[in-house]
Amino acid sequence: MILDTDFADEMKQYSGDTALECFNCGTCAALCPLFHDNFPRRMIRYVQVGAKERILENANELWRCLHCGLCTHTCPREADPGEIILGLKQMVVETRRRS
Amino acid sequence: MFNPTDIIDILANNVKKTRGPFGIPKFITNRWWKTEEIPEKGEYLLFTGLMYQLAPFIETSTRHLERFEDTRWADEIRFARFVPPRLSGTGLAAMTPIFKQKQAQKALKDITRLLKTSGTDFFYRPQLDEYSGILLYDMGDRQGFADHARYVAENLTKAGVKKIITVDPHTTYALKVLYPEYTGETFEVIPYFELLALESKTADLEVTLHDPCFFGRYLEVSDVPRAVLSNLGIRTSNLRNDQVFTSCCGGPAESVSPALSRSIMEERKKELETPGHPIVAMCPVCAGNLKRSGAQVEDLSAVLARHV
Structure with missing residues (x-):
């Protein structure tokens, strides 16, 4: 897997740079009504390490998010997980349209 | 999906x-x-x-x-x-x-x-x-x-x-x-x-109000409909997951995965039915979705209009 070290910067145009605030406590994954495979924590980790390719491979998973905002409301680091997921959806839509 | x-x-x-x-x-x-x-x-x-x-x-x-x-x-x-x-x-x-x-x-x-x-x-x-x-x-x-x-x-x-x-x-x-x-x-x-200024009337009724995510959490206006209901003598049940901590009805997922949407709304239906009072929604998407799960749901406007 190729890591894109500029990915967190690229995401600033979609959802700001709050992903780097996340310290992976897992509150978002514990409260998310999806109870699905560490969502959204896993996706935020991918943003932090620049695993854009991995996000694009699993992109459809992003649309399971209800954008209910519970994760954002309870995040102890104010990392805004809900908006990061929305930003990833926007990135995927624009990437697919460009290609 | x-x-x-x-x-x-x-x-x-x-x-x-x-x-x-x-x-x-x-x-x-x-x-x-x-x-x-x-x-x-x-x-x-x-x-x-x-x-x-x-x-x-x-x-x-x-x-x-x-x-x-x-x-x-x-x-x-x-x-x-x-x-x-x-x-x-x-x-x-x-x-x-x-x-x-x-x-x-x-x-x-x-x-x-x-x-x-x-x-x-x-x-x-x-x-x-x-x-x-x-x-x-x-x-x-x-x-x-x-x-x-x-x-x-x-x-x-x-x-x-x-x-x-x-x-x-x-x-x-x-x-x-x-x-x-x-x-x-x-x-x-x-x-x-x-904007509602409704005359007080003792309705002597308790309802369970489902807060939509956008009203409850994003805009934080849950206290307003409760106050309007209260002015008419309508009490609202306390839920663990309400107001800013409301649970999603599952509606946003219905266009990409009706099955996922159904599983979320069935959880919310159970929560809303726990107090045993009529369920009131203030969003057409939430109301439609909860009805799809078999819940008896009425819109806030209907409850208010009936008691004015």
Whole structure:
């Protein structure tokens, strides 16, 4: 897997740079009504390490998010997980349209 | 689950060509005002965002999507983008029972009555009332949302509209929070229940109020409908997951995965049924979704109108 070290910067145009605030406590994954495979924590980790390719491979998973905002409301680091997921959806839509 | 890209392309094309997410001509969806006497000028524009009107069509669409999800036919939805939006929209309208379309108008008529009773100076012009585009935003289509939002905002600005009454949480969030950022236009946006001044009457009733995510968590206005109910003597049950900690009804997922949406709403239905009181919703998407799970749900406007 190729890591894109500029990915967190690229995401600033979609959802700001709050992903780097996340310290992976897992509150978002514990409260998310999806109870699905560490969502959204896993996706935020991918943003932090620049695993854009991995996000694009699993992109459809992003649309399971209800954008209910519970994760954002309870995040102890104010990392805004809900908006990061929305930003990833926007990135995927624009990437697919460009290609 | 359907391929989200296919769903987004269909929705975006519908909004671009018809200004609505399903391609249904507006003269079919927006008819509630024809029997109402509402002035064409006033302080606040009543802006429904067509969400209540679209609810029965969402129900029909979701029912059909549910039949094909995760079957070998699911991928065929990609061909839907080649069907002219007005044709597919008219087909969807034809499959939706007229009585359901009429039922959906009731909330708007009740809201009109409540605003009149409260002495609110408001007006309605159907030509200014458009879908807000919020689904495109939620699905991640920034460009499609921005283009549509600019069209809606420009029309409102040209008409000199400054103050807007909204009736559902999705449109309220779009106009209040997203439009200033995406269109540069700022309006004073107020949900209808914030303008209600209803006379006290002892209703002696307890209800369980379901807070939609946008009203409860994003806009934090849950205390207002509770105060309006309380003024009429209607108590609200305490739930663990309510107000800013409300649980989602599952509605936002219904276009890409009706099955996921159903599993979320069944959890919420259990929570709402626990106190054993009538369930009240204040969002047409939440109400429609909870009804799909078999819950008995009434709109806030209906409860208020019955006790005024």
